[in-house]
Amino acid sequence: MHILVTGGTGLIGRVLVAQLEHHQVTVLTRSPESAQKILPSGVRFIRDLDELSDFSEVDAVINLAGEPIVDKRWSEQQKGIICSSRWGITEKIVKRILAADKPPHTFISGSAVGYYSDQGDTIVDETLKVDSTDFAHAVCANWEKIAKRAQSNKTRVCLLRTGIVLSKEGGALKKMLLPYQLGLGGPIGDGSQYFPWIHIRDMVSGILFLLNNEKMQGPFNLTAPNPATNKAFSKALASTLKRPHLLFTPKFAISLMLGEAGQLLLEGQRAVPRTLEDNGFTFEFPDLPSALEDLLR
Template sequence: MHILITGGTGLIGRALIDQLSDHQITLLTRSPSKARSMFSRSLRCIENIDELDNFNDIDAVINLAGEPIVDKRWSDQQKGIICSSRWGITEQLVKKILEADNPPHTFISGSAVGIYGNQGDKEIDESFISNATDFAHAVCDNWEKIAVRAKASKTRVCLLRTGIVLSQEGGALKKMLLPYQLGLGGPIGAGKQYFPWIHIDDMVGGILYLLNTESASGAFNLTAPNPVTNKAFSQALAGALHRPHILFTPPFAIKLMLGEAGQLLLEGQRAVPKALLESGYKFQFSEIRPALDNIFAN
């Protein structure tokens, strides 16, 4: 299969490409030379989508590109970067798909559970329609609307409503490790907000499953079947590292550091992967403590 991937040098993309050794990969990246150095296998790396005359010989597109959403405060400029890094490349991909005489059979495009907004302890699946008005919802909502236009070409579209991906190689877990390793970790505020997590192996496994399951289409929560509160996650992380769990981070500190972006840590979604489970995917890690134990054992 010839697969075009965007965002391939990110946490999820790197792990995914490692599992696609039997396929021909074209990687759209801002730095082809850097991308080539990151992988032991041979990849075609392109800097501009127009280096591809058309998508007629591409079987599937996996769109993982996007500026990290919680790395910086949400200034107007940063909001613009977050939006354009998702919407712009998705629009380009959809345009190429619609122009192809023989379009890709599958388009898997990123999104996030942030589309649901803050829903407290309400369990939500892919059928939930949110009336949220916050920035994260707006980003994901428009991102998905752009992606689904590819269906007009008879291309199968799957939307990845991703939770917090757990891996030592990067992402949220790597950033939060140090205070826990020093015995200074703890929940954020009361820790009642839900933490929709997923092990990196299931994140990649879920994408591969959707890629190879012709009957799968629509939105999929890429989250473990058993979401936990921030406090329960914090306790599990401290336990997996054999460290005490006695402190907490006050909400005002998060707001001071991140401003509006702090809502991603202070709010949450009790999202469950109903669509993925009903389609037949079997999770390797459904419970948080075994997932963390596995990560730190590697």
């Protein structure tokens, strides 16, 4: 297959592209020179979608591009960057798919469990319909709405409602390691909010599963089948690192540091991958202890 990947130099993209070595892979990137240093040889790099004359030459598109959503406070400018980095590229891809005489048969596009807003301890699967005004939901809902325009009898659309991806190479876990290694880790607030996580290998395996199963379409929770509360995750991480688990971060401190963006740490979703599992996907790391042990041993 000829597969176009956006976000190929990101945390998920780097591992995914390495798993696509038997395919023809094109990666959209602002810096081909930097991408060449971290991605396998044989990958083609483009700076603009216009470098692909016709999307009829593309068999599948995997769209993972997007500004990190929790790295900075949500100023109006930062909100604009977060939205445009997701919506803009997705709109361009959809436009090219719809214009192709022989469009890609598969369009896999990113989203996140933030689509569900805060659901407390209610178990959440892909059937839940959400009508919310919070920013994270608005970002994901419109992102999915744009991507679904590509759906036709020639192109199927899969939406990745991704949880917190665990990897030592980046993301949340890497940021958490130092304070926990110093014995300064602990839950946020009372720790009752759910933390929908997924091991990086299961994340990439899930994408490949969707890519290779031509009858699958719609939203999919890319989360481990056993979501943990923030307190349980924190305790498991400290235990794996053999460090004390005595401290906690009060809610007001998160609000002071991150402002409105702090809701992503103070709220949560008990999201489960029901559709993936119902279609036969098996998780390599279904529970937290085995995932952390694998990543940190």
